[in-house]
Structure formats: structure tokens, C-alpha cells
Amino acid sequence: MEDITNHEQLENCIFVKTVLMLMVVAYHSMIFWGGDWFSVQPVAIESKLLKNIAFWLNSFHIYGFVFVAGYLFEYLKQEKNRYQEFRPFIVNKSKRLLIPYVFVAFAWVIPSTYVLDKFTLKEIFMKYILCTSPSQLWFLWMLFDVFIIVWWIYKWIKNDMIAIIISIISWGIGLFGCIFFDNIFCIWTAFSYIPYFILGMKIRDKRNCFLCKIPKQYFIIIQVVLFSTWQFTALKEEIIFKLLSLVFEYSTHILGALMAFYVLQWVAEKVNWKNNRFFMILSKYSMTIYLFHQQVIYYTITCFNGKINPYFNAFVNFIVALMVTFLISSVLMKFKWTRILIGEKK
Known part of the structure; x- marks a missing residue:
């Protein structure tokens, strides 16, 4: 990432935030099989794979988004002299x-x-x-x-x-x-x-710190190892393991935030996302999609839980949530007063 210009890093934050928001939707599409989520419906067909993927996504997606928010806050306040009052x-x-x-x-x-x-x-x-x-x-x-x-x-x-x-x-x-x-x-x-x-x-x-020079796959490997260790220690009852679990949990989230930022910045340089019309619209709607998606997933779970394969159910959750919230977003973005209500510029 050391070869990416300052301007490109800032532009790529749009890509990073959009992908992380999609990961949140993916997480909510799968976390039902982790238990203790949407307790109105009991899990009809269990899936450890969906559970573990959801837990892993949850170890970095929001932490990465907050990281990017801090990154942009520093840029605007320190470099652009915004937010002074x-x-x-x-x-x-x-x-x-x-x-x-x-x-x-x-x-x-x-x-x-x-x-x-x-x-x-x-x-x-x-x-x-x-x-x-x-x-x-x-x-x-x-x-x-x-x-x-x-x-x-x-x-x-x-x-x-x-x-x-x-x-x-x-x-x-x-x-x-x-x-x-x-x-x-x-x-x-x-x-x-x-x-x-x-x-x-x-x-x-x-x-331009040393983190920029670390190969991106190392972030993924280290984060996954930390995540696995955290999950292992969290299952133990002894007090020493409980304390270690806190350390590994915190470390997992820190590495997860760094991984999300650096890996997605690297991916942004490899794909032509700025010339992809659908992705640009998606990036514009990403926050509104986040605001409305979860309840759509409640309804798809209610309709399909136990009736179809859980992997297909998770896929349906994700696709239907995106389609419905994309439609809601497009309607809300059409009018000045509704744009204000969802926090967008007039």
C-alpha cells in the first residue's frame, strides 16, 4: 500500500466502507444459526459453518468501519481544518x-x-x-x-x-x-x-508507517489465528482462560480493523470499482441499506427457516435484504425531505 497515493487512499475509503456494510448484511444473514439472535424463531436446521463464518465477520466488520471513521475524522480535522468548533x-x-x-x-x-x-x-x-x-x-x-x-x-x-x-x-x-x-x-x-x-x-x-509494508495476507493469517485462539479460550471455565480470552478478543478486533482497512484498500486498487455503475450506486445507498436490512432478514427467516437448506436460506436472506433495501433507498433518495430523514445531504 506504500505505492498508493494519498488521494487514492481517501477515495478507496468509499470502497472499504461499502464492502464492510455489505459484510454486516452478510453477517446478519448468517448469525441466526449462531443462536441467541431473533429468538422468536428456533433454529430448525443447525449449521456450524454459517455460525463460525458469522462469528468471524463479527470480529472485524464494525471495528473496521469505526476505524475508517476515525481515519477520515483525522483527515478532515487535522488536514482540512474541519470540525474546529x-x-x-x-x-x-x-x-x-x-x-x-x-x-x-x-x-x-x-x-x-x-x-x-x-x-x-x-x-x-x-x-x-x-x-x-x-x-x-x-x-x-x-x-x-x-x-x-x-x-x-x-x-x-x-x-x-x-x-x-x-x-x-x-x-x-x-x-x-x-x-x-x-x-x-x-x-x-x-x-x-x-x-x-x-x-x-x-x-x-x-x-507511511511500517504497517503499510506488511504483506496483506499476513493480516488475514494473524487475525484468523487470533480469532481461533479467542474462540478456544472463551470455551474454558478457568479464570486464567477467561482473562486470556479478553486479551485475545481485544487483539482480534484490533487486528481485524487493521486487516479490513489494509486488505480492502489493496483490493480497491486491484478492481475497477470507480467505473462500476452498480457499485457506485450501492456505495451511495450503503448506509440506508444498513439502516433497513435487519427486519427484512427477520421475515425471510420466518418464511424459510427449516423449509430450505440453511446455506440457501442465508443466501436468500442476503439477496432479498439487498433487493428490498435497495428499493427503499432509491425511493428515499428521490425527495429532499426523505434524504434529510436518512441523514443524507439535501
């Missing part, structure tokens, strides 16, 4: 993240989920008003919280050692906060993701 910054992020949250939660997620899972008013209040577990929309509040927190501590994390200390403390706050307190407005989740955002900032700041 707090009020315009928070207004911008509210429009991009919180308005879509309110719109999608109440116009889509709550009503479409309620048809399948009759939750109570208290559950709606806790999950979607206090945002403790708002389905796929947790990502919006988490990212909003991360942006706000990092904006205030930005000067401190310019120092590498302080940045490492803050990252470790943030991870600890997120870990223990979720155990002892309600995850209101996804605040503890946000603290857990701050290290990956800071890592993205640092990679942008030191974009």
Missing part, C-alpha cells in the same frame, strides 16, 4: 446520525419488528427511547457518542502514549459499564469502540 460539529453529526435514528426507529424498526415480536411499551421505552438495545440502530448512537467524546479529548490523544492509555481506559469503561449499568444511549458500547476510532486516527496521522 463544537456547536457546528454536533449539529452536523446530529443530522447525520440522530435524525436517521429517530426516523428509522419509529417508521420502520419498531413497527416491522412488533409484527413478529410483541414487545411491551416498557421494552420499547428501554430499547428505543433510552436506546439500550435498538436493534441495528445501536451503531448510530455509538458513533455519535464516539464523535462527541473524541472531539473533547482530541488534543490529549495527539500524544501517542496518552492515546494508548486512553484507549485502554475506554475499553475498560465500556467493559465494566455494560456489566453494572444500563447501556443508555449506547454510551458503554461507545467507550468500547473508542480505541478503534483512535487507531484509525493514528494510522491516518502516520500513514
Whole structure:
């Protein structure tokens, strides 16, 4: 990646974000077979392969996206002199993240989920008003919280050692906060993701560091080894293995974020994605696809669970979710006021 120009790296972030969003849809298309997801439907035909692939995707896709968000934040704030004043910054992020949250939660997620899972008013209040577990929309509040927190501590994390200390403390706050307190407005989740955002900032700041020169396959090999070790230690009951599991989990996510960024940057240079009309439209719709996809998958699972091969079921989940949300996105992007509601520019 050392031969990729600065401009190309920034352009390729569009490719990276789009592919990662597609991986999220793929993950949700398969995670049903991992258990403890969409509990309304019991798994009719088990599949360990789908379960393991889903777990692996979950070890890096959102971490990679938060990494890219930090990478672009550093570019805009440090190199383009953006985000210098707090009020315009928070207004911008509210429009991009919180308005879509309110719109999608109440116009889509709550009503479409309620048809399948009759939750109570208290559950709606806790999950979607206090945002403790708002389905796929947790990502919006988490990212909003991360942006706000990092904006205030930005000067401190310019120092590498302080940045490492803050990252470790943030991870600890997120870990223990979720155990002892309600995850209101996804605040503890946000603290857990701050290290990956800071890592993205640092990679942008030191974009010619030694990591650029590492062969991309090494990222994949090391990440898969760490992931496998994490899964092994997580199954053990002894306290030493539980502690090791935390270390390997954190390491897996860090390597996963780096792997996602560097490998997809490399892939972006090998494929002619900028001249692919469908991919460019997909990149434009990727966030809206993310916002609406999960409930579509609920319905395809309800229709086909146990009636068809689980691998084909997962494929149907993915394709139907993309088709339906692509259609929704194309409609919402046609009008000024609906573009505002999904966080897009007027």
C-alpha cells in the first residue's frame, strides 16, 4: 500500500466502507444459526459453518468501519481544518446520525419488528427511547457518542502514549459499564469502540508507517489465528482462560480493523470499482441499506427457516435484504425531505 497515493487512499475509503456494510448484511444473514439472535424463531436446521463464518465477520466488520471513521475524522480535522468548533460539529453529526435514528426507529424498526415480536411499551421505552438495545440502530448512537467524546479529548490523544492509555481506559469503561449499568444511549458500547476510532486516527496521522509494508495476507493469517485462539479460550471455565480470552478478543478486533482497512484498500486498487455503475450506486445507498436490512432478514427467516437448506436460506436472506433495501433507498433518495430523514445531504 506504500505505492498508493494519498488521494487514492481517501477515495478507496468509499470502497472499504461499502464492502464492510455489505459484510454486516452478510453477517446478519448468517448469525441466526449462531443462536441467541431473533429468538422468536428456533433454529430448525443447525449449521456450524454459517455460525463460525458469522462469528468471524463479527470480529472485524464494525471495528473496521469505526476505524475508517476515525481515519477520515483525522483527515478532515487535522488536514482540512474541519470540525474546529463544537456547536457546528454536533449539529452536523446530529443530522447525520440522530435524525436517521429517530426516523428509522419509529417508521420502520419498531413497527416491522412488533409484527413478529410483541414487545411491551416498557421494552420499547428501554430499547428505543433510552436506546439500550435498538436493534441495528445501536451503531448510530455509538458513533455519535464516539464523535462527541473524541472531539473533547482530541488534543490529549495527539500524544501517542496518552492515546494508548486512553484507549485502554475506554475499553475498560465500556467493559465494566455494560456489566453494572444500563447501556443508555449506547454510551458503554461507545467507550468500547473508542480505541478503534483512535487507531484509525493514528494510522491516518502516520500513514507511511511500517504497517503499510506488511504483506496483506499476513493480516488475514494473524487475525484468523487470533480469532481461533479467542474462540478456544472463551470455551474454558478457568479464570486464567477467561482473562486470556479478553486479551485475545481485544487483539482480534484490533487486528481485524487493521486487516479490513489494509486488505480492502489493496483490493480497491486491484478492481475497477470507480467505473462500476452498480457499485457506485450501492456505495451511495450503503448506509440506508444498513439502516433497513435487519427486519427484512427477520421475515425471510420466518418464511424459510427449516423449509430450505440453511446455506440457501442465508443466501436468500442476503439477496432479498439487498433487493428490498435497495428499493427503499432509491425511493428515499428521490425527495429532499426523505434524504434529510436518512441523514443524507439535501
